[in-house]
Amino acid sequence: MERFVLHWGEMGSRWGVNRSVAQVHALLYLAGRPLTADEIVETLGIARSNVSTSLRELLSWDLIVQHPLLGDRRDYFRAETDLWTVLLTIVEGRKRREIDPTLTMLRLAKLDAAGDEETPEDIKRRIEDVLNFVEKLTAWYEQVSSLSRSTLIKLMKLGAKVSALVK
Template sequence: MILDPQAERFILHFGEMGGRWGVNRTVGQIYALLFLSPEPLHAEEIAETLKISRSNVSMSLHELQSWRLVLLSHKVGDRRDYFESPKDVWEIFRRLVEEKRKREIDPTLTLLRSILMEQPEDAREEYEHQRIAAMLELIELATGWFDEVQDLPPETLQSLMKLGSKVQKVLGLVGKVRKSVKLSGDQHD
């Protein structure tokens, strides 16, 4: 497979970004290649296209499978495994967030909860306890929000995301209305 300049730039960039996302360069490049490919590819095609070793391809594909970012398929009469990226970008996003949560957020929640089970012994530990409780509350709030929106249809989620700062304006207005209603209620008491 010969890459056009646009695909090559995209693949190289994903390789560079891989390190920032916690995977190596090859994993990022293979994922980008599979993302752009209209057809599933076998490991030899990937190795030849990206000019990397077959063993490096195998290890990288294994990593991508552990993230659930590649799908395995077969062709009649062909013993090779073929790989492709899910086609729906929203499904890719959901899988990434779910895997990040499972690998990073859930262990953090477990640790924070276990720390908060211990009773503070002095003022310093009480302060630390309060800070950890605030962190736990924030992470639980964020993960709770994700749990609620992850089942939304992609169109609804996309519309919600496109609202951007409009949501903030509505929430700001709602906060002012609540404060105004509370103040006027206090005057009648």
């Protein structure tokens, strides 16, 4: 468990996720049962306030849920354990927080470039290329993410054989 949680934290920081946030998520995933903030503090050895912040961050990503327990006023938190759901939730979050603003920027950049006769044509084209590429990827993601879990699994198993479809 220790190895898993520590590596997950390390992995988080390489992808722009706070180490503590990733560790808390890893721990909740492994635990498989609702934990209180204090249990997390004890296990990970980080400050209570840090755990509180990390839990809020994970809640905002919809990666964990609050899980009230009858007769206990402490907050319990539980992580999703279906890995497809976890993956799609993370991708959805990053799309919303990072890809969508990037699309906005690219559209502005295209406008900027169009209204400026100093900008060479090939640079305008390359900005548009990126815009089109990101738009295509996003559209593809939106379609595929709406497929059922079982369809996704079957498609994964097909691997390169999907290319049969385009022949």
